[in-house]
Every structure is written in structure tokens, then in C-alpha cells.
Amino acid sequence: MRVPRNNQxxxxxxxxxxxxxxSCEGEILHGKSxxxxxxxxxxxxxxxxxxxxxxxxxxxxLREVEKQTGIIKAVTECIRDKRDQRYVRQQLESLIKQRVxxxxxxxxxxxxxxxxxxxxxxxxxxxxxxxxxxALASQPTMSRFENAISRKDLVRIGYAFANHFIASYREExxxxxxxxxxxxxxxxxxxxxxxxxxxYGGYCYEPLHVxxxxxxxxxxxxxxxxxxxxxREVVAILSRLVPLLRSAWxxxxxxxxxxxxxxxxxxxxxxxxxxxxxxxxQAKNSVLERLAQQTLLEARQLYSTTHRKVRLFDSxxxxxxxxxxxxxxxxKAEITDRGENLRFVVTNIQNDEPQQTYDIIYCARxxxxxxxxxxxxxxxxxxxxxxxxEANQFRxxxxxxxxxxxxxxxxxxxxxTEFATATxxxxxxxxxxxxxxxxxxxxxxxxxxxxxxxxxxLLERIGDIFKILRLSVNTA
Numbered sequence: 001m002r003v004p005r006n007n008q009x010x011x012x013x014x015x016x017x018x019x020x021x022x023s024c025e026g027e028i029l030h031g032k033s034x035x036x037x038x039x040x041x042x043x044x045x046x047x048x049x050x051x052x053x054x055x056x057x058x059x060x061x062l063r064e065v066e067k068q069t070g071i072i073k074a075v076t077e078c079i080r081d082k083r084d085q086r087y088v089r090q091q092l093e094s095l096i097k098q099r100v101x102x103x104x105x106x107x108x109x110x111x112x113x114x115x116x117x118x119x120x121x122x123x124x125x126x127x128x129x130x131x132x133x134x135a136l137a138s139q140p141t142m143s144r145f146e147n148a149i150s151r152k153d154l155v156r157i158g159y160a161f162a163n164h165f166i167a168s169y170r171e172e173x174x175x176x177x178x179x180x181x182x183x184x185x186x187x188x189x190x191x192x193x194x195x196x197x198x199x200y201g202g203y204c205y206e207p208l209h210v211x212x213x214x215x216x217x218x219x220x221x222x223x224x225x226x227x228x229x230x231x232r233e234v235v236a237i238l239s240r241l242v243p244l245l246r247s248a249w250x251x252x253x254x255x256x257x258x259x260x261x262x263x264x265x266x267x268x269x270x271x272x273x274x275x276x277x278x279x280x281x282q283a284k285n286s287v288l289e290r291l292a293q294q295t296l297l298e299a300r301q302l303y304s305t306t307h308r309k310v311r312l313f314d315s316x317x318x319x320x321x322x323x324x325x326x327x328x329x330x331x332k333a334e335i336t337d338r339g340e341n342l343r344f345v346v347t348n349i350q351n352d353e354p355q356q357t358y359d360i361i362y363c364a365r366x367x368x369x370x371x372x373x374x375x376x377x378x379x380x381x382x383x384x385x386x387x388x389x390e391a392n393q394f395r396x397x398x399x400x401x402x403x404x405x406x407x408x409x410x411x412x413x414x415x416x417t418e419f420a421t422a423t424x425x426x427x428x429x430x431x432x433x434x435x436x437x438x439x440x441x442x443x444x445x446x447x448x449x450x451x452x453x454x455x456x457x458l459l460e461r462i463g464d465i466f467k468i469l470r471l472s473v474n475t476a
Contacts, residue, residue, distance in 0.1 A: 052131055052439065054121040056105045057447060058432025062405045063101065063125040064466050065413070071164050071404050072096050075397070078156035079149065090137040094126045095145050096398070098136045101125045103402040105432055108380035110146070113139045120438040124445070131440040147386060149394040157397050161220045162241055164404070166248045168217060175253045176245065177213030178238075179368040180262055182206045182229050185382040192389040195226035205384060207396060210237070211371045213257060213364060216407060221375070221400045223384065223393040231264030238267075242274060253277065257365040263346050265322040272325075272348060279362040282329060282344040291316050292331040292342060299333040300340075309336045313354035318346075330354045330362075370423075375403050378424040413462050430455065 036044040066072050076093040102112055102122060116122045117138060120130035128134060137145070185205040187194040194203045204226040210219040222237070238256070245254060256271055260281035271278045282288070295314040303310045312333045319326040327346050331354075334341040345362045352361070375381050381399035384392035406424050409431075414420050419427055437448040449459075 051437075052120055053435065053437055054119055054130075055433060055435050056119065056121045057434045057436040057438075057449065058428075059101045059105050059121040059125040060447075061409060061413075061432065061462065062104050063097070063127075065405050065409050066097070066100075068469060069164070069168070069404065069408055071160075071401055072100060074160045074164055075157055075401060078160050079153045082148065089134070090141055090145075092145075094128075095137055095142065096401070097126045098122065099142060099398050100401045100405070103379055103399055104406055104428070106428055108383050108399070110139050110142050113137055113142045121436070124438075129440055130438045130445060143386075146394055146398075147388055147391045149390055151390055154390060154393050154397070157394075158220055158222070159240075159244075161218070161397075161400065162244050165212065165217060165219045166244065168408075172249045173252055175214070175255060176249070177255045177257060177364075178219070178241070179211045179213040179365050179371075180208065180229075180234065180256070180258045181365075181368050181372065182208045182224070183372050183376060184226070185223075185376075185384055187226075187384065189385060189387070191384065191387060191392060193225040197226045200226075205392070207381075208233070208237075209368070209372055209375065210241075211368055213255075213368065215411070216367065216371050217411075218371070218375070218400055218403050218407065221381075221396050223389070223396050228261055231262075231266040234258075234262060234264070234267050235270045238270060238274075238276075242276065255361070256280070257362065265320070265324065268327065268346065269324055277347075277349055279345055279347045279349060279357060281362070282346040284342065284344065285320075287320075288318065288329065288331070288344055289342065291318060291329075292333060292344070295331055296333045296340070296342060299335050303335040310334065311355075313358060315354040315357075330358050332358055374406075374424040375399065378428070379403055379406075413465055414458075417458060417461075419458075431458070 033045050033047040036046055038044060072093060076096055079092055081088075081092050098113065099110075102108075102116060107116060113136065117136040123133050123136060124130050126136055128136070183206070184197065184200040185207055186200070187203050187205060191205070194205055196202065197204050197206065206224050206226050206228065208222045208224055208229050210221070211217065212219060219241070220237075224233070242254065245252065254276050256276050256278040258278075258280045260283045263280040263282050268278070268280075292314070295312050299310045299312045302312070310333075313330065314333075315328055315330045317326045318329040327348065328350060330345045330347060332341075332343045332345075334343070343358075345358055347357055347362075349357055349361065379399050379402050381396055381403075383399075384395055386392050386395065403424075406427060410419065410422065410424075410427060414422070414427070414431075419431065422430075434453065435450060439446040439448070449456075453459075
């Protein structure tokens with residue numbers, strides 16, 4: 001059943017008095033109704049004539065978080081706008097806000113810009129009136145924007161991420177842990193610099209993620225061709241990042257952690273020469289296995305006696321043929337009912353017990369897998385489908401901004417709640433995906449949430465925190 005075009009009574013009563021229905025509302029009102037199963041002998045009809053409703057009012061929470069962090073403004077200032085300003089309708093900051101907040105709310109594809117450009121919550125998140133404000137950018141506009149980014153813009157944005165990370169600390173931290181890891185990003189087109197990777201079994205990129213290991217804060221993400229990160233690349237990144245950290249923090253201890261393919265001779269030498277502590281996985285070889293033989297024999301004897309899981313640790317000096325000097329290597333000999341597991345870690349941390357270095361320092365890097373999962377799986381940061389490599393790097397940066405916002409929301413506003421350690425998917429589903437009625441009046445905007453919304457106390461708590469933050473800014 002279609003709503004007659006000339007029936008004024010069918011216009012949503014939820015619209016603001018005296019305002020014309022928006023163009024998108026007109027389209028919705030003329031949508032097709034859907035018949036569902038009867039309930040209590042009553043026919044159930046579903047239609048799209050609800051008026052100015054949104055299903056993502058949590059986008060405004062991300063907007064408030066961004067106002068506190070300033071990350072979108074920092075990224076915007078890195079981009080040189082070469083457009084003829086006489087014909088510009090979508091400003092750079094608005095474009096970035098639109099794209100980032102849509103990503104945060106689960107709309108990771110550029111095509112989503114078309115269906116959400118009239119959404120009240122998305123318009124408000126970008127700083128526009130929810131009903132009377134201009135529509136947001138369309139997919140073609142967003143695509144042109146992403147493909148106009150230059151390499152110099154990307155370099156400036158990379159430094160902006162590092163500076164934002166430093167500014168996220170109120171005081172100098174005692175220790176900062178740099179967790180490096182790469183992951184696969186499968187491609188299905190003719191993207192520049194995508195390569196066939198035999199390990200992952202297809203064409204891909206292999207972006208490098210860098211997080212602070214104690215807090216999970218993102219430092220940077222770098223799109224790379226589909227091959228393992230080389231020591232030259234790692235040293236190039238560290239030689240830019242570490243001076244920034246040390247210029248801001250004179251006393252902070254810096255620790256580097258990585259998997260075994262990061263223990264290249266050039267990387268180890270650079271870390272030693274620059275006073276960086278490290279705990280890095282070390283690949284097995286016949287020499288290491290021979291040096292660990294005694295520890296493994298003791299583990300076997302203990303397991304044969306107890307028939308329970310055994311974990312023994314030891315350390316020794318070892319120098320590979322390509323190394324410039326001997327280094328401390330920690331060995332873990334583990335035996336369970338599944339078999340033997342021999343692992344090695346190279347480190348320049350000398351005073352700790354081997355098990356403490358392995359379990360507390362090295363194994364804690366496993367949390368980085370959760371960070372990458374939030375970034376890649378839940379924020380869909382593998383949507384690198386542009387042809388230009390620079391455009392795909394910029395897309396990765398946009399997803400990284402979304403990561404920063406949701407991580408800040410979890411770290412600061414959800415601390416002490418049931419969502420303090422929740423995944424981004426849970427936070428989006430429970431905290432951001434909120435249906436609401438939006439009314440735009442002459443002097444204010446009113447947003448009505450469902451009376452039965454189960455997380456009302458949580459939103460009230462978040463609102464109180466934002467109020468205190470705004471007052472502190474105004475009185476500063």
C-alpha cells in the first residue's frame with residue numbers, strides 16, 4: 001500500500017511544527033509497507049513513515065569524544081585543499097567527520113554515504129542541523145576526496161597521529177611499550193602495490209599496526225605491500241617515532257615488542273644503539289635448540305613424573321652469525337598432553353627472571369591481537385578497494401581515527417562499567433546503536449530516546465562527565 005501523495009494528513013506528526021518534510025522523509029513515507037505475522041489476532045504492519053527517527057544517536061557520543069580529543073581537527077589541518085573554494089559545499093573537516101563517525105557506527109563502505117547523507121544523527125555529528133541542515137556528502141564526493149589525498153598529506157597525518165598519542169597523556173608516563181605487528185588485508189582488484197602472498201594464499205596488503213602495549217592506544221597504522229615488514233622499514237619508523245617521544249618525555253622508558261620476524265639484526269642493533277629495551281620473539285634454529293636441550297630434558301623428566309603441564313624457563317647468551325654481538329635469549333620449554341613447545345625470546349632486559357620477562361613482558365603483547373581485531377574486524381579497516389595506494393592509506397587512517405574515538409570512549413567514559421573491557425562490536429551494538437526521535441525546534445534540538453532503553457543510567461553518567469569536561473574547558 002502506497003501513501004497518497006496528496007494526503008497531507010499522512011505526513012509524520014513527529015516533524016517540527018511549521019517545517020516542511022525533508023526530501024528523505026518524503027521518500028520514506030512513500031515506501032512499501034510490510035505485513036508481519038499476527039499478534040493477539042491483530043494484523044501487524046511495518047512501514048517507514050516514522051518521520052525524523054535515527055537508529056544511531058550514539059554518533060553524538062563519538063562527536064563529543066572527538067571534541068575532547070581533537071583528532072579530526074588535527075588530521076584536517078594536515079590536508080591541503082586544492083579545490084576551487086567557489087564551488088565547495090562540503091568542507092574537509094565535515095567530510096572527515098562524516099566518514100569517520102559512519103565507520104564507528106558500522107557503516108564502513110563509501111557507498112553508505114548515499115543512504116546516510118540525510119540521517120539526523122549523522123548530520124548532527126558533522127555539526128549540522130538534523131532536519132533543516134544541508135545534506136552530507138554523497139559517495140561520489142567522498143570518493144573524490146579520498147582519491148585527492150597526496151603523499152605529503154599522508155606524511156603529515158602520520159606525524160599528527162604520533163603527536164596526538166603523545167598529547168593523550170596528561171603527564172609523562174613511566175614506561176611506554178611499542179607493540180609492532182602486521183596483518184593481512186586481502187584485495188580483490190587491481191590495487192596498486194598489492195602482492196601475492198603465499199602465506200595468506202592470495203593478493204593482499206600487509207599493513208603495519210603500532211599500539212602502546214599497556215593502554216591499547218593507537219600510535220599509527222601504515223599500509224604496506226603484501227609482504228613481511230623488513231628491518232629497514234621498522235628502523236625507518238622507529239627513527240622518526242622515538243625522537244618524537246623523547247622530545248616530549250625525557251625520563252620515560254621505551255620498550256619495543258614484536259613477533260619473531262621483527263628480530264632482524266638491523267633492528268636489534270638500532271634498538272641497542274638507541275637505548276630501547278626490547279623483548280622480541282626469536283625463530284628456532286639448531287643452535288638454539290641445542291642450547292635449550294638441558295631445559296627441555298628437565299621438562300620431559302618432570303612431565304613423565306607428574307603427567308601434568310610443565311613450563312620451565314632459562315636464559316643464555318647467544319650470537320647469531322649475522323648479529324654484531326651476543327644477546328640474551330630466554331627459552332620456554334613447555335610440555336602438555338598435546339606435545340612439546342619450545343619458544344625463544346631475545347631481549348636486552350638483563351635483571352629480570354626469565355619467566356617474568358617471558359610471561360609479564362613478552363606474552364602481554366598478545367593483547368595487541370585484540371587491538372587489531374577491533375581495528376580490522378570490527379571497524380572493517382580492510383576496505384581498501386581504491387586503485388590508488390595513497391587513497392587506500394588514507395582510508396586506513398580514517399578507520400584509525402574511528403579506532404581512536406571508540407577506544408577513548410571505552411577508556412575514559414566506560415571505565416568502571418560492564419563495557420570497560422568490551423570489544424568495539426559490543427560497544428557499538430549496545431551503546432552507539434540507539435534509536436531516537438529527533439525534533440528540531442527554533443532555538444534547540446530535542447532528542448527523545450526510548451523510555452525502555454536499558455542503559456539509561458550509563459548514558460546519564462556519560463552525560464554528566466561531558467558536562468564536567470565542558471565546564472572545565474570554559475573555566476580554564
